[in-house]
Amino acid sequence: MTAMTPPPAPGAGLPAATVYATWRRILREPPLADAMFDPAVDDETLGRRFGLDEDGIAAVRAYAATPKPTRMFILNYRFRMTGSVQNALETAAPLTMRALKGKGLDLRMLAEGFLQADHWQDDGPFVVGYCARILDHLADHPDTGSPAGLRDLIALDRATAGLLMRLADTPPEPAVPAGHVGLTGRAVAVTTSHDLAPWLRSAAALGRADLPARPAAYLVAMPDLAAAPKVSALPLRAADMLAALAGGPLTPEAVFDRIGGAGTQDAALLGKLADRGAVVGA
Amino acid sequence: MDKPAPLGVGLQYNPEILDWFPFESQPVDLFEVLLDAIMGPLDSPWIFRPGQERHMQALGAARPLLAHSNYGCEFGFGRLEDTPAVRRHVALAKAIGSPWVGDHCFYGDGSWLDIWSSPVQFSSPELVRVADRARRLQDIYGMPLAHENAAYYMPTPGAAMREAEFMARLVDRAGTWLHLDLHNVYTNSVNLPGYDAADYLATIPLDRVVCIHLAGGSWYDGLYHDWHDSTVPEPVWAMLDQVLSRALPSAVILEFQGRAHHPQTRELGGAEDEAMIAADLTRAKAAWDAAARRHGVQPPVREIA
Numbered sequence: 001m002t003a004m005t006p007p008p009a010p011g012a013g014l015p016a017a018t019v020y021a022t023w024r025r026i027l028r029e030p031p032l033a034d035a036m037f038d039p040a041v042d043d044e045t046l047g048r049r050f051g052l053d054e055d056g057i058a059a060v061r062a063y064a065a066t067p068k069p070t071r072m073f074i075l076n077y078r079f080r081m082t083g084s085v086q087n088a089l090e091t092a093a094p095l096t097m098r099a100l101k102g103k104g105l106d107l108r109m110l111a112e113g114f115l116q117a118d119h120w121q122d123d124g125p126f127v128v129g130y131c132a133r134i135l136d137h138l139a140d141h142p143d144t145g146s147p148a149g150l151r152d153l154i155a156l157d158r159a160t161a162g163l164l165m166r167l168a169d170t171p172p173e174p175a176v177p178a179g180h181v182g183l184t185g186r187a188v189a190v191t192t193s194h195d196l197a198p199w200l201r202s203a204a205a206l207g208r209a210d211l212p213a214r215p216a217a218y219l220v221a222m223p224d225l226a227a228a229p230k231v232s233a234l235p236l237r238a239a240d241m242l243a244a245l246a247g248g249p250l251t252p253e254a255v256f257d258r259i260g261g262a263g264t265q266d267a268a269l270l271g272k273l274a275d276r277g278a279v280v281g282a
Numbered sequence: 283m284d285k286p287a288p289l290g291v292g293l294q295y296n297p298e299i300l301d302w303f304p305f306e307s308q309p310v311d312l313f314e315v316l317l318d319a320i321m322g323p324l325d326s327p328w329i330f331r332p333g334q335e336r337h338m339q340a341l342g343a344a345r346p347l348l349a350h351s352n353y354g355c356e357f358g359f360g361r362l363e364d365t366p367a368v369r370r371h372v373a374l375a376k377a378i379g380s381p382w383v384g385d386h387c388f389y390g391d392g393s394w395l396d397i398w399s400s401p402v403q404f405s406s407p408e409l410v411r412v413a414d415r416a417r418r419l420q421d422i423y424g425m426p427l428a429h430e431n432a433a434y435y436m437p438t439p440g441a442a443m444r445e446a447e448f449m450a451r452l453v454d455r456a457g458t459w460l461h462l463d464l465h466n467v468y469t470n471s472v473n474l475p476g477y478d479a480a481d482y483l484a485t486i487p488l489d490r491v492v493c494i495h496l497a498g499g500s501w502y503d504g505l506y507h508d509w510h511d512s513t514v515p516e517p518v519w520a521m522l523d524q525v526l527s528r529a530l531p532s533a534v535i536l537e538f539q540g541r542a543h544h545p546q547t548r549e550l551g552g553a554e555d556e557a558m559i560a561a562d563l564t565r566a567k568a569a570w571d572a573a574a575r576r577h578g579v580q581p582p583v584r585e586i587a
Binding site for chain 2: 010011012013014015016017019020023024027058059062063066068069070072073075076077079080081084091092121122123124125126127128129164165167168169171222225226227228
């Protein structure tokens with residue numbers, strides 16, 4: 001090695017964890033980023049307004065001493081965050097993503113609106129939870145009021161995100177007594193006020209035209225945890241069966257009782273729910 | 283752990299240019315795979331993103347795959363066991379049969395899009411903390427772990443030693459390896475006062491360099507950016523020759539990508555950019571083959587797939 005000469009060191013002695021925590025606040029809090037470059041804001045004001053201690057103030061001042069790269073990284077961060085909204089939707093809500101594109105929405109504008117409301121929070125590797133917050137934001141956003149059915153599709157993807165998160169760490173191991181039927185925990189039923197079938201049949205149609213106002217139900221299932229969730233149409237009576245089983249395993253007869261008596265197709269419906277990985281037993 | 287055997291010259295398999303660049307037909311010795319692009323979110327049951335395991339098996343059937351971890355977040359301040367590196371990248375690197383894994387000396391934890399602006403603080407306390415995590419992580423991987431030097435435009439406040447000294451002491455203390463990004467060294471030497479590329483190469487232990495990254499960048503608003511959007515600059519080729527004259531790493535990888543970091547990045551695409559990549563690849567292979575012979579290693583025999 002050659003002789004070592006320390007570089008100029010702004011913020012000498014500052015604990016790294018404090019510096020990192022402060023830097024992330026600069027990236028996420030526009031008022032702090034503005035104040036750090038405002039010559040009228042002194043240290044005392046900075047500390048009081050943003051709840052910074054002595055080390056935090058020193059970290060802010062160290063970053064303020066390199067304004068060009070600091071500003072560039074704030075811009076980079078927001079550019080990357082805006083892109084991350086699209087990535088999250090593609091990962092965990094691909095139907096909604098395609099529908100938003102199909103409608104012709106400005107996705108970057110939509111993303112920036114979400115991020116402002118979400119305080120530029122970055123969930124990093126927790127992409128599904130991040131996607132769920134995006135979907136919650138979109139659920140009643142003015143831009144998703146049309147075409148008819150778009151909000152039902154968002155609700156379907158939101159339920160899928162919830163299923164993914166529930167299955168994240170420990171796959172459920174349902175305990176179902178002999179002669180009973182029980183939920184696997186690997187599926188979720190979603191009822192909608194519009195029939196999503198025209199969109200689900202053709203990805204090119206997603207988000208492009210109003211859907212029929214007709215109640216429908218869908219099953220999102222993950223029998224294979226390594227694969228993408230499978231979405232299929234669900235007879236409303238099968239959805240009722242899943243709702244009946246939400247309280248715990250039942251005998252088939254008890255299931256039929258709870259939904260108003262056995263129909264001629266009910267045993268077959270229960271079999272289909274088992275085939276799709278939604279129930280086990282019996 | 284021993285230094286992995288030499289593999290040759292490869293390309294980073296970057297999803298941002300997959301839509302136009304014909305990776306599979308390139309005459310390369312290996313592909314570097316970005317683990318973050320194939321990993322499942324931590325709040326999902328997926329280790330691989332759906333479909334990516336099969337995709338990697340197909341890609342790896344013809345050439346070795348090398349694991350590269352950008353967003354492992356292993357040097358953040360939370361528990362190492364909770365990081366994407368441990369929870370996903372270890373399994374992915376093993377699944378693709380990677381001979382070693384490269385990572386980055388950045389901070390990250392429950393967030394990661396700030397990672398490119400957060401190089402580790404080059405200080406004595408951080409050297410001890412980062413080296414401890416690096417050693418533990420290499421043990422968990424069960425394969426050599428090589429730390430990539432960053433392009434960072436401004437050091438993390440509190441730095442008290444040069445980056446090269448930090449990296450040299452890090453691998454010495456942790457028993458890990460170096461992934462030397464020569465374009466990052468060049469970028470820092472252009473942007474940062476007092477940062478000297480020759481001194482950098484004289485300071486780090488070249489025999490610990492497992493892999494070398496080559497790339498190009500662009501000027502914007504008075505800074506030279508590591509945007510991977512242009513041909514490898516001449517000073518970087520000169521550095522490559524200098525390093526290869528003294529040591530043979532296990533691989534040299536070229537990086538090209540899309541508009542990931544900044545709205546002003548040029549988007550690659552088309553015949554001219556394909557020719558640019560081919561020319562850089564040809565030059566890198568020539569440099570590698572010559573160096574391999576000098577070091578007594580038989581250069582790889584290449585066929586166009």
